Amino acid sequence: xxxxxxxxxRVDLKxxxxxxxxxxxxxxxxxxCLLAAFCExxxxxxxxVAAAGIGLQxxxxxxxxxxxxxxxxxxxxxxxxxxxxxxxxxxxxxxLIFSIAAFGLFSLLTAFxxxxxxxxxxxxxxxxxxxxxxxxxxxxxxxxxRAERRTANTAVAFAGMPMGGAIxxxxxxxxxxxxxxxxxIIGGILPLALALTMVMLLKESPEFTALQxxxxxxxxxxxxxxxxxxxxxxxxALQTALLWISFFMALIILYxxxxxxxxxxxxxxxxxxxxxxxxxxxxxxxxxxxxSMGSLLIGRWRMPSLIAVFIGVPVMLYALSMIGxxxxxxGIVVFLLGLAVxxxxxxxxxxxxxxxxxxxxxxxxxxxxxxxxxxxxxxPKLGGWLKGLGHGSSQLLLDLMPIAIVGSxxxxxxxxxxx
Numbered sequence: 001x002x003x004x005x006x007x008x009x010r011v012d013l014k015x016x017x018x019x020x021x022x023x024x025x026x027x028x029x030x031x032x033c034l035l036a037a038f039c040e041x042x043x044x045x046x047x048x049v050a051a052a053g054i055g056l057q058x059x060x061x062x063x064x065x066x067x068x069x070x071x072x073x074x075x076x077x078x079x080x081x082x083x084x085x086x087x088x089x090x091x092x093x094x095x096l097i098f099s100i101a102a103f104g105l106f107s108l109l110t111a112f113x114x115x116x117x118x119x120x121x122x123x124x125x126x127x128x129x130x131x132x133x134x135x136x137x138x139x140x141x142x143x144x145x146r147a148e149r150r151t152a153n154t155a156v157a158f159a160g161m162p163m164g165g166a167i168x169x170x171x172x173x174x175x176x177x178x179x180x181x182x183x184x185i186i187g188g189i190l191p192l193a194l195a196l197t198m199v200m201l202l203k204e205s206p207e208f209t210a211l212q213x214x215x216x217x218x219x220x221x222x223x224x225x226x227x228x229x230x231x232x233x234x235x236x237a238l239q240t241a242l243l244w245i246s247f248f249m250a251l252i253i254l255y256x257x258x259x260x261x262x263x264x265x266x267x268x269x270x271x272x273x274x275x276x277x278x279x280x281x282x283x284x285x286x287x288x289x290x291x292s293m294g295s296l297l298i299g300r301w302r303m304p305s306l307i308a309v310f311i312g313v314p315v316m317l318y319a320l321s322m323i324g325x326x327x328x329x330x331g332i333v334v335f336l337l338g339l340a341v342x343x344x345x346x347x348x349x350x351x352x353x354x355x356x357x358x359x360x361x362x363x364x365x366x367x368x369x370x371x372x373x374x375x376x377x378x379x380p381k382l383g384g385w386l387k388g389l390g391h392g393s394s395q396l397l398l399d400l401m402p403i404a405i406v407g408s409x410x411x412x413x414x415x416x417x418x419x
Contacts, residue, residue: 041164053180075127083132084366103129108188162286249407269325285338
């Protein structure tokens with residue numbers, strides 16, 4: 001076993017049981033990371049909910065609008081990889097604050113873009129910041145939590161994302177498409193204010209600080225930190241593969257629904273307002289799911305809850321495909337679908353940091369989230385391709401069943417391995 005890994009074990013043993021250090025760090029880190037996830041949720045869905053207004057103002061061709069959506073996702077992929085690597089070298093705190101400030105600034109600039117080209121570049125750089133911030137949130141929360149609360153607190157922090165998505169969907173519903181600039185202004189000011197607050201209040205991860213101290217005392221080096229190949233070494237290859245496949249499949253489903261759910265519901269006979277409200281319900285269900293999973297993941301109901309969630313994703317997709325234009329029934333099914341899909345996400349985001357030791361946790365979590373982002377690219381494009389083939393709303397949802405089933409099976413295998 002390498003010296004670096006021995007040091008990491010010393011750090012994990014020390015800080016996995018150091019209640020005082022965790023309590024001090026958690027007082028500021030956990031609520032600030034929850035707010036960071038909330039801001040991330042706003043900006044992740046900002047482009048989708050603002051699309052109607054952008055289309056009215058700039059009249060872009062479909063391929064140009066597609067580039068606008070893809071730019072953010074490409075930035076997310078690159079940002080997750082780079083942010084994870086940097087976190088293992090320079091620290092989690094710096095990367096998180098810098099990333100939040102970056103996506104706040106470029107979101108604000110998006111509101112003042114004068115053509116589709118500047119909009120697209122602004123979304124790309126917003127995506128870089130979003131991609132760098134999300135792994136840090138999912139790393140810093142468990143590293144600032146007591147050992148028995150790590151998984152639960154990470155799931156709770158993840159709840160901030162669907163909360164932010166619900167808020168931005170509500171803003172878009174009531175402001176109307178003409179006021180699309182307001183979405184990006186709010187999505188810029190909030191993270192910039194949060195970044196300033198973090199400069200004053202956010203503490204560095206106690207585990208990362210301890211690892212640095214051990215290296216300094218032993219004249220060691222963190223040269224191994226951040227090396228991609230290490231996440232596959234020492235028996236970590238199987239759990240990494242399960243994590244990547246689960247993330248990829250789950251984000252195909254999530255982002256296809258986030259982009260196409262209103263359109264699919266309108267095709268079934270609902271009004272535009274009903275479809276937009278359904279998307280808010282989807283996010284609310286997701287927020288409740290993440291908060292609930294925080295407690296369920298550390299109790300005796302962990303495996304039964306996860307099995308229910310993994311079965312629930314394909315079952316709710318099938319149920320939604322069978323629903324007509326009855327808004328009440330559709331709303332209930334969409335709520336339950338949000339519960340299932342976002343519960344699966346909460347599990348994956350809570351499991352990722354627990355899969356790697358401190359010294360490679362950044363690159364490990366960053367790589368998993370980056371692979372998931374590839375799924376977020378495939379999802380909307382898959383929806384567009386299926387619609388282009390003439391598949392109606394019901395058929396398109398049924399087309400997702402194999403992906404949902406495969407993703408659920410791999411997530412269950414991951415849960416069993418981490419049991």
